[in-house]
Amino acid sequence: MIGQDLEDKILRLLRECEGNILDDEQLIATLNNSKLTSAAIQGRVREAEETERSINEARESYRPAATRASILYFVIADLALVSPMYQFSLAYFSRLFKTCVESSEQSEDVPTRLQILNDYTTDFVFRSVSRALFEEHKGLFSFLLAASIARHPSAGEVSEAEWAFFLRGPPAAAAGNASGIATPAARRPAWVGEVAWRALCYLEGAVAALRGLTAGVAAGPDAADWQAWHESDEPHLRPLPGAWEASLPASSFPRLLLLRALREEKLSFGCTQYAAARLGASFTEPAPWTLEEVFGDTSCKTPIIFILSTGADPTAALQRFGDRKGWPMGSRLHLISLGQGQGPLAESIVKHAAGVGDWVCLQNCHLAESWMTRLEEKVDELGREGSGTHPDFRLWLTSMPSPVFPVAVLQNGVELTNEPPRGVKANLARTYNDFSQEVLDSCPAKPMEWRRLLYSLSFFHAVVQERRKFGPLGWNIRYEFNASDLDCSAATLRMFLDQQGPIPWEALEYVVGQINYGGRVTDDLDRRCLASVLRRYISPRAAEADGFLLALPGGDYTVAPGGAALEAVREHVRALPRLHAERRDA
Known part of the structure; x- marks a missing residue:
């Protein structure tokens, strides 16, 4: 704009000039001013270009954070293929990412800041999205996050061949030389099926980390250990034989491919282990949400x-x-x-x-x-x-x-x-996550008995819901027990403790077992079973002392101490074993 004004002024003076141009002092001054202005403009242009380069370099140094954000977005965008209710817009994700940038810990060191931002963003997005997912899909989501991060070219840890094998198994032409992979000299051991052996042969040629696998499985010094690993109840938790354990840690994708080839029925558990090793245990056990924390969003x-x-x-x-x-x-x-x-x-x-x-x-x-x-x-x-x-x-x-x-x-x-959480531990966690300290303090007449029996009643509620997943072995008819049954039973328990001297056990068992929960039960044998299960949890032994054993398999399932505050009870629940339910499902 300034240059244009000077140009117009010079042209006007030249047009109006009469006689010798060198005698026109105003014109000479204008030309000198134009020269100085031009030099200043050129200097500012160079400064602007240098500033732009500096900004671009600074922006480029944060590209890994943008890459991680794009990976996360495309994973959650694909969740709509799992259920039509899983819909997340780009605007919603942008708000999440902006929150992460503003809320995460700051650091002047760029690599440190990138690591903090990537970890915080991954965790925050997982927690925000997983509260919208059903339990059966949360494990899939955590695995997709871990696998997508590993598959991205910036990581380069999972090749397209490895991912294709994970999804579809070995190609049909992988036997013999049709795929370009020579058949191993080792003979198939009797305990390995033909399909599994073909998968191992393909993996040995396609995955560099599995070179020499078939020879070790068939006739190596660890052959017996490979058979024991293959026949174990929980191969996803058992160490690999020999040096393979060190070369294929839990965070290694080829280890997951090995499990798919030999024990495909355990692959879902292996995916959970892989996600935990890659991202952290919190990604396989998402904390239950509360309306208080959701309300802030x-x-x-x-x-x-x-x-x-x-x-x-x-x-x-x-x-x-x-x-x-x-x-x-x-x-x-x-x-x-x-x-x-x-x-x-x-x-x-x-x-x-x-x-x-x-x-x-x-x-x-x-x-x-x-x-x-x-x-x-x-x-x-x-x-x-x-x-x-x-x-x-x-x-x-x-x-x-x-x-x-x-x-x-x-x-x-x-x-x-x-939805009802899966597993006794998750069910108890959801129940006590919804409770407040006021609930634990709401029975001043018998505070210790109230807290112990409330925990025991919550455990009973979790058990009757868990029994449904065992089909006819749990209940002859599938009953839809829900949180309202627990609320009504807890109110009844509080009333009896407040208004009665000695606890009326028979009346309490009848109201809870025959009315609140039993009102849904139509089968006589199921009603008898319900009353028997309830009698174990609502009993004088559960109310009188801490440490009452609620479940027979181990000493971990005990009543929380009667004097414990709410956070201490939640910590008691978090200490319960998680894999117990998985082993039953297996």
């Missing part, structure tokens, strides 16, 4: 979506949370069960609540298929600038997995799965 423009499963009902937990936050049900928390003809009523209540800052929970959205388009429009209206939505307003939605649920609502909301 929400806003009046962000719906909270509970993805339901059979036997799970978040209503009681939402009601308790509303009471703690000052939004009691009926006055400031409004529940509407959607169905035929409920759409207009729901829309009017949402409109009113959005103006005054109340909460609205629309239940069973999957049953109102015809109203889902209007729900999408309503959520879009609430999220617009200038919509006048009260900052305290929250919209809670519950739905079973359904392809009719609006994708835009899922992508713009905070998703939470609500």
